[in-house]
Amino acid sequence: MISVIVPCFNEEEAIPLFFAEMEKIRKKVSHQFEYIFINDGSKDRTLEVLRDLSCTNKFVRYISFSRNFGKEAALYAGLQACEGDLVTVMDVDLQDPPELLPQMIEMIEISDIDCVGTRRSNRKGEPLIRNLFAKAFYHLINRISETEMVDGARDYRLMTRQMVDAVLELTEHNRFSKGLFSWVGFKTEYLSYENKERVAGKTSWSFWELFNYSIDGIINFSDVPLNIASFVGAFSCFISGVAMVFIIFRALLFGDPTAGWPSLVTIILFIGGVQLLCIGIIGKYIGKIFMETKKRPLYIVQETEKEVNRKVDLK
Incomplete structure (x- = not known):
């Protein structure tokens, strides 16, 4: 079984589009799928969309936080909840191409690698200043840290259960997933693809938030x-x-x-x-x-699909 972990923050428009594209991929492969959507304190109708999706598709699960805890907490919650033999992490805005997933599955199955990661070969469509700062960050972090981070690497990757269990052993509060995925080791190969624009909605990452995130990455992986x-x-x-x-x-x-x-x-x-x-x-x-x-928890769960399904069954 393949677990698909999808963090969501104010993504009511993108979720149906993402699910439709992923269903096309699911029908092309022989594996079972489970979707785990994490509602990271959205203010729009994201939770309602996830409820409807879960009620009509038993292989769709969701976790709804009591407030916004950030993408790192959402990723960790998804990794804790997933049950698949292979686990992939994807953004719901379709900037992570679902069509790469069959190739990623094949690469893991026919070789001895533990992870297939993805990286953007370019950053077309992004502001020039953000592009320059991103390149500077990867150049700097690889000079001052022993943990190698691939320029343009995305969180979008397919991992074996062994690698996922290793990541879950890292229970630190200050998380930087790109660094954690590299730090645990395991053999990883990367697929490159052209940068893609969001299909719907607006990004929740401002330049200042990305800058602070990069500072956290430097501090978490270098003294x-x-x-x-x-x-x-x-x-x-x-x-x-x-x-x-x-x-x-x-x-x-x-x-x-x-x-x-x-x-x-x-x-x-x-x-x-x-x-x-x-x-x-x-x-x-x-x-x-x-x-x-x-020692505060990384996130607090307010609702999952289990509570909603239980209420439906009681009715």
């Missing part, structure tokens, strides 16, 4: 920013020490002809800025530690 903060602090101390010796010798040899208050203020502001930068980096790591120590 290099802390090393940079330490280096900057040591370098500032060294430069300050050299400047102090120079000023003392100049005063002893030539006196102190100028007051120098503008340069002094500039130096103080510069050193203060460096200190605040380093404190901010350290504070970001401490904040992550703080969230981990709370």
Whole structure:
């Protein structure tokens, strides 16, 4: 059986389109399917659409959160709930091409790989600034982290049960799935495809949210920013020490002809800025530690298809 995990946030228009396309694929393969939609605190009619879909198709399941917990929590909930021998994660907006799924299934079945991932060969249609920042992120993270992340890689992938169980063992609160999928290891091959536009609705990812998400990825998989903060602090101390010796010798040899208050203020502001930068980096790591120590659940379930089906049966 293949489990299809689909996070949803305000996707009432896209869900029927996605399901129709996936049903075409399901009928072409010999495997059983189960769909697990995760309603991540949607404000539109996403939950109603999922209820109707589940009532008319017994192989459609859903999990509805009590509020918006984010895509990472939705992915984790889906992985916990799935029962398939093979598990795929897909976006509901059809930017992850369903037509690749049969090829992904075949690749896993005829070889010894544990995962078939997908990556975009280009980012046509995306804003230039987002494209540049994305390339810069992958270049940076692969330079400072031991966990390799493929440029353009999507969450869309097909995994064996063994790999899914390994990912579920990582119970950390601060999650970055692209990094977690790479960190657990297992042999992975990638399929490339042309970038596709959304079929309906609007993306819930703003540039600022993507930027913060990339910062979380760097912090979750590298301690290099802390090393940079330490280096900057040591370098500032060294430069300050050299400047102090120079000023003392100049005063002893030539006196102190100028007051120098503008340069002094500039130096103080510069050193203060460096200190605040380093404190901010350290504070970001401490904040992550703080969230981990709370041991709060990643998500809270308000409703699943089981409760609705039970009510229908009682009637």
